[in-house]
Amino acid sequence: MAQNNVGAHAQNDSSRMLASKASPSIKKELEKQLQVEDDSNRQEMESFADYYAIIRTMEKLETQYIRGTIAPDVYEKECQKLLPRFSTLKECLPSDMQNPAMAIPTFMSRYQLKAARAANRFATGVPATCSAGGGEDSSKIALFVAEAVQGFITLMDSLRLGMTAVDQVHPLTADVVNALNKIAQLPADFEPKMKVKSWLQILSAMRATEVLDEV
Structure with a gap:
């Protein structure tokens, strides 16, 4: 992912240099294309940031439940809020992030994130109190x-x-x-x-x- 982002930035820099030397009409078209690419990259990074936050939140929630530091009914309510949000968010992610059983392990490996409990909960699809x-x-x-x-x-x-x-x-x-x-x-x-x-x-x-x- 890091290499892909570096490559994308390098390509954008080259496109900007080309745009600065092009005729006004071509320059305008290139600048429009660059804006679309920048918006797309920004949206992808925001989706990954949200994905990271939801995984971390679920991991913390699971840990609290296991340690008995959160009431079961409160845990269940919060967990049921996160599960549909995760399902909605994964639609904005690459194809290798669609299946919860593989998505979170892939994400954890890529960004060195430890969240095995969250991965299990999202794959199960229901709170621990209901499983x-x-x-x-x-x-x-x-x-x-x-x-x-x-x-x-x-x-x-x-x-x-x-x-x-x-x-x-x-x-x-x-x-x-x-x-x-x-x-x-x-x-x-x-x-x-x-x-x-x-x-x-x-x-x-x-x-x-x-x-x-x-x-």
């Missing part, structure tokens, strides 16, 4: 079952209505996973639960603008 279950009040089991059923019905109805874009299906699938994970009585290897989780992982690895071709 294990087992700690919920059993008196709420009926409510959680109702949430799971309602979430699944909403997901199926949306697909039947033709809402097949990833950015439409992903949040509905995440809602179902969250509801199922709150049902402590369900075993970790419960097949329907594992199936919906696999759907969520597949959706998390896709671009938000992609459309499902099989429903």
Whole structure:
């Protein structure tokens, strides 16, 4: 990336020298092209800066949760804010940054960033409080079952209505996973639960603008 940026700057410098010696009409066109290139480079760098900030924030949040220095409900609320922001931001990044399972390790290696916990959370697609279950009040089991059923019905109805874009299906699938994970009585290897989780992982690895071709 650093070499690419150096090469881009060198090319821009050469273009500026050419523009300074060109005729007025050509000079104007070259200056316009340089402005577009500068804006594009600036936008890419801003996207990387935002990407870095979100990863660092998630890593800090995961560390606080593991150490017990943040309340589970506060952790879950903040985590659910970061997950969709990450999905939206990755659309502005290069193709090798699209899949969360590969994007963050690639980014960490490239910029010497340590954020293994954040990488795992973004790849999972749900907060840690919703990924294990087992700690919920059993008196709420009926409510959680109702949430799971309602979430699944909403997901199926949306697909039947033709809402097949990833950015439409992903949040509905995440809602179902969250509801199922709150049902402590369900075993970790419960097949329907594992199936919906696999759907969520597949959706998390896709671009938000992609459309499902099989429903």
